[in-house]
Amino acid sequence: MKVLIGNRELIYGIVNAAFKSTNITPTIGEFGVLDGSNALKLYDIFSPQSMYLIDSWSSDMTQEYVKNNAHRPWVDDIEKYASYFGGSLFDQSTFDRLFDKVTTKFRDLANVRILRCNTNTAIPQLVDITGSSLNFDYLYVDASHQYETVLDDLLGCETLLTGC
Numbered sequence: 001m002k003v004l005i006g007n008r009e010l011i012y013g014i015v016n017a018a019f020k021s022t023n024i025t026p027t028i029g030e031f032g033v034l035d036g037s038n039a040l041k042l043y044d045i046f047s048p049q050s051m052y053l054i055d056s057w058s059s060d061m062t063q064e065y066v067k068n069n070a071h072r073p074w075v076d077d078i079e080k081y082a083s084y085f086g087g088s089l090f091d092q093s094t095f096d097r098l099f100d101k102v103t104t105k106f107r108d109l110a111n112v113r114i115l116r117c118n119t120n121t122a123i124p125q126l127v128d129i130t131g132s133s134l135n136f137d138y139l140y141v142d143a144s145h146q147y148e149t150v151l152d153d154l155l156g157c158e159t160l161l162t163g164c
């Protein structure tokens, strides 16, 4: 196994060079979008054929996190991340503001589609929308950071990626 340590833009640039050298205009996606800043970087660097942005933008995620981790004293109090999210994670308005930022950022880009749902329900939807599985060239997985959910997301994404 090789581990590449570098900032994200550097890694996107390297992957994009590989796409260019093989004449691929990629279909890409981001799982976990927050305010869309990273998604915009991905869009600018990859100039994708199409891009899919998946995020629940929902405080239900907070309730689930609290419930699932109540018995795990080593897991951070989720409100520790309030400043990163721009407000309390128990308030739906925090997520609505993030969603509005994303829709504003991508408003004029017809090849970008935003799915407001949990990652587990997004995967079958993406298969339906794109007409088949194995359609994606690059997926950035950064939604839940809970072990089991990350594993679900990675296994689900494997079913969407070309060449897998």
Ligand SMILES: C[S@@+](CC[C@H](N)C(=O)[O-])C[C@H]1O[C@@H](n2cnc3c(N)ncnc32)[C@H](O)[C@@H]1O
Pocket (backbone or CB within 6 Å): 030, 031, 032, 033, 034, 035, 036, 037, 038, 039, 054, 055, 056, 057, 058, 061, 117, 118, 119, 120, 142, 143, 144, 145, 149
């Ligand atoms: C770490 S942030 C994403 C940051 C973004 N990728 C970036 O680099 O700027 C995680 C995002 O995932 C979303 N999220 C968490 N669990 C999710 C789930 N199970 N399904 C969909 N979205 C989820 C949250 O709403 C939040 O916006």
